[in-house]
Amino acid sequence: MADPLAQIVGLLQPGAPFSKCVTGSGPWRVRRTQSPNPYYVAVLNGSLRYWDHKSGEISVNAGDFILIPSAQDFMMWSDVPSNDNDMVIDPVILPGGGYRVGSIDGPIDMRALVGYCMFQSDDATLLSSLLPELVVVRGEYRLAMLMQLLGEEAVGSKPGREVVLLHLLEVLLIEALRSSAELGNSPGLLRGLSDDRLAVAIRGMHAEPERNWTVAELARDAALSRSGFYERFQSAVGMAPMEYLTAWRLALAKDLLRKRELSVGAIARQVGYRSASAFGVAFMRGVGVSPARYAREAAGALRGTAADEFRGAVA
Template sequence: MKDEKVVDQENSTRAVSIAHAHTDSGTDILSEAIGSVRIGHARACRVRGAGSWGIRFPAFAGSGFHILLRGSAWLITANGRPRALKAGDVVLSPFGAERGLSHAPCLLQNLPRVVPHDPGPAEVEILCGAYWLDHGEVHPFLRALPEVIAVSADHGRTSQLGALTNLLAVDMSDTRPGSRAARAALLDLLLTHVLRQWLEQNRDVERREIDDPAIAVALREIHTSPDKPWTVQQLGETVGMSRTAFTKRFTALVGKPPMTYLTSWRLSYGARLLRETKAPLASIARQVGYSTEFAFGAAFRREYGISPGRFRDRTQRDNPVAVNV
């Protein structure tokens, strides 16, 4: 079994490589990644503890975070060493890996899955939130990150990250109209700032795979023209590579074969259009590269397990932020 530091280093290298490859292709990787989880359900809650306490969070499809508002705690993972946390620290679980929080170092399997409840004065207060994906999968960039990321508000962006955590903490008790939309927007901003800070702290990570302008060009073509009837042969010819060489390089860097990535991008983009616009299904189908509404619907159901129409109704009901276009 690989050492935890080696695994984290490999994951960091891969994530930074993907980020730079997308940057070279003209793509905003953070917006793309956060847009992919935004189609899920945004949830948040408070955890309060005193004395001996602990909680285990099961693995799930999505991205979650924990903000230590007050006191101290230990972050517990399945394979890594316990990490000490202090007030102001933010823990991000990019792809929903199992993890836990406790008053003291321990084994993850020894923690209960019941939220601690102490009616008395709390020594520790933690704000927990997540985007739960009922369908689809977590974005490749998020999956390439370490299973947990811990950043501190003391690092450079104190006023920004600190202000966001304060706003989110206040919003948790807000029941006025618009609170759900505000909470989702705050979660977006929090995830953005945490990922930005992590990328800044890891900017010097070795980037063995990013010096590949051909893959950057291919990504740009996919992202800017998903409506084109791309094949692996056409993408390879566009960047001056053979089908076999292109497939090998693309898969090594991006983590998926070209056509698998293209399909995932088209459907993820389609899901965002369904959620954030009122464009007709036929129009969305054409924008994301499907000749008919039926073909788009069949592919969408295979990926998300739900029809585009039902998906739109559910997401716009749960997260009312759609706009007219």
């Protein structure tokens, strides 16, 4: 069966273009009121406290990774007792790179990699809509190995350090999204996949997007009544089953249109539409432009990117 989360992450092509190593000493507090992209914190040594309006307060310890898909207003502070007088407006930039919060001369009691993620695909909102407000991953063996490598690179000065950090962070992000997470009460794909019965239906939609699915068929596969399945899916994932299926089909279609290897009619059939016209109507409703126009604009953007890279290479 298909791995839905891995498929979505693969389509989005996540990266971590901005990261910084932050060290903390003594009492400190940091508040962020808005971040345009998903924000992450990977604690390498020590611990810190995290808080937002929806998730409340949690402790983040060495080896823990948190991802905030929609970072609108959150605060982090030291394990050492602090107050608003310890709020950091601008962290101190260290001579060898990195940032310091708290005492500039005191012993380091916290080290973390923080930054934001970006997606090469224009479907970033799909992932945000399918994840909880906060993803917390603890005690995962594979993540622990990645965290150790990150920590060594973050404090080292070997050639290619920035490139290695970038790719390690990309792998860490994907691994975190695929790992079991503390879900709280937030709806999203992770919660749907943690429900054994809903997971059968979700994997079925991902494995056969071209199939003429109905709620009744999905409910039967999940061994639930039609109404029970609908309500359980809506509550867990945060959207209705057919709404989720449409979002997935359109995400697949956009990827195929960007590749420009198939005709619109062939793409329509591959993602579950009986005709190009029915697909065009659904695509226009969901994306805002026709499939043909989307393909042209995507090709133009790709040519522009290639030209910019060429100019940069020969400059």
